[in-house]
Amino acid sequence: MNRIAETLTEILTNKFNVAAEAVRGEASFEDLELDSLAQVELGELINERFGVALTDEEMLDLNSFDDITALIAERVGSPR
Amino acid sequence: MSDTAPLVTGIGLVSPAGIGVDRNWQRITEAVPATAHDPVLAGLPVDISCRVPEFDPDALLGQHRAWRLDRYAQLALVAAKEALETAGVIPGEVDPARVAVVLGTGAGGTTTMENQQTALTRDGAGAVSPRTLPMGLPNMASGEIAIEFGFRGPVLTTSTACASGATAIGVARDLLRSGTVDLALAGGTEAVITPLFVTGFHRIRALSRHIHEPREASRPFSVGRDGFVIGEGAGMLVLERSEHARGRDAPRWAHLAGYGATADAHHPTAPAPDGAGAEAAMRAALTDADIAGADISHVNAHGTSTRLNDALEADVVQRVLGDEALVTSTKGVTGHTLGAAGALEAAYTALALQHGTVPPTANLTEPDPGIGTELATTARSAPGRAALSNSFGFGGHNTALVLTCP
Numbered sequence: 507m508n509r510i511a512e513t514l515t516e517i518l519t520n521k522f523n524v525a526a527e528a529v530r531g532e533a534s535f536e537d538l539e540l541d542s543l544a545q546v547e548l549g550e551l552i553n554e555r556f557g558v559a560l561t562d563e564e565m566l567d568l569n570s571f572d573d574i575t576a577l578i579a580e581r582v583g584s585p586r
Numbered sequence: 587m588s589d590t591a592p593l594v595t596g597i598g599l600v601s602p603a604g605i606g607v608d609r610n611w612q613r614i615t616e617a618v619p620a621t622a623h624d625p626v627l628a629g630l631p632v633d634i635s636c637r638v639p640e641f642d643p644d645a646l647l648g649q650h651r652a653w654r655l656d657r658y659a660q661l662a663l664v665a666a667k668e669a670l671e672t673a674g675v676i677p678g679e680v681d682p683a684r685v686a687v688v689l690g691t692g693a694g695g696t697t698t699m700e701n702q703q704t705a706l707t708r709d710g711a712g713a714v715s716p717r718t719l720p721m722g723l724p725n726m727a728s729g730e731i732a733i734e735f736g737f738r739g740p741v742l743t744t745s746t747a748c749a750s751g752a753t754a755i756g757v758a759r760d761l762l763r764s765g766t767v768d769l770a771l772a773g774g775t776e777a778v779i780t781p782l783f784v785t786g787f788h789r790i791r792a793l794s795r796h797i798h799e800p801r802e803a804s805r806p807f808s809v810g811r812d813g814f815v816i817g818e819g820a821g822m823l824v825l826e827r828s829e830h831a832r833g834r835d836a837p838r839w840a841h842l843a844g845y846g847a848t849a850d851a852h853h854p855t856a857p858a859p860d861g862a863g864a865e866a867a868m869r870a871a872l873t874d875a876d877i878a879g880a881d882i883s884h885v886n887a888h889g890t891s892t893r894l895n896d897a898l899e900a901d902v903v904q905r906v907l908g909d910e911a912l913v914t915s916t917k918g919v920t921g922h923t924l925g926a927a928g929a930l931e932a933a934y935t936a937l938a939l940q941h942g943t944v945p946p947t948a949n950l951t952e953p954d955p956g957i958g959t960e961l962a963t964t965a966r967s968a969p970g971r972a973a974l975s976n977s978f979g980f981g982g983h984n985t986a987l988v989l990t991c992p
Binding site: 507520521522523543546547559561 | 648650653712715716
């Protein structure tokens, strides 16, 4: 798991109480039990942790955990 | 005195005197002042406060719960948990529709609102958190308590400034007495030690400027008192209809025997000089409890350490209860916790009755000679079976609660 996925997993488990085993690449927001408010909150935390500003619309358009990490990677430049 | 008055069956305390009932009672009876310099207030004319020591919301509530709550709700939730635990109430085992939550707060999630206003001004709309309103609204602490424990009766917020916590207890008492609910979580919470709030209080000359010796700044009834010290905290009581409490063999800390509430209708911040509103509230609480003033063993005063309040309050107590009335103020230890104060002090009053000990007023080495009532300069043994707690608030709110031994 790359650094972005690790950090995102940590945010989901610590801040949103998502079970670690539920965090998978293909997991949807529904699988992660994140409602629309939680999705916008997640955008806030991504901004704090990665310095990446995602609009609410961008957050709501994402469909899976992999989608989120991919978009963050694209915005921060070079993922490790 | 009535055995049918609602019982206090649980207490939860988070205050500048510490976290938990035992720690609070120890610090209160030892009269250890909590006032200290506050880094958040550095550079302001008044930079002292009374904070809850070692409050770790992530550890106490879980990070996933804590980060979505303003501090005023975090404090309330921790106090609510302890109140239910000490009452032996397991949320799933009581009828949730028959449980009320009534919580007082003067300012709600003002800290969140201030921070988000700053973010908006500095960085624009995109910087405003989606948690702004869920954290900032003044009703959210009581709402979050209902969510946490699944309580579905009336969930209310009272706001009568520095009387808010006492008002909440009175309103909950009415819900129990009317038969609307069997059990109520009632109390007060406040967390507004912010530069804006402190400056606001300073600008109306309400705060002590005794910043060179912080521990001596909150000195109710003392000569040289010059204002209050801002504090934070939350106090929660479990109040219960006596039949319901008996039915589950609940702990019995005290009866909530009387409640009186009036308004001065006089001035936004100054008490009415004749003290008629405060006097009427005290007399109403005594009548409500059906006990005589002579039966009151001590008064936990509003006693803020302002020149105006303490002199006037002592006069009113003397008028209502006579020269023998023993008066204490626990704000010498906790500072003024604003909307939490009435609830914390109702709890301290219940504990005083249970222990047979009237806590001393901290820093009262030299009582104001203009005050005629008996003042508790040291902890006193008090065998009495009834006590009264006063709370007054900006806006002219006067609230008195009478508690009796169960």
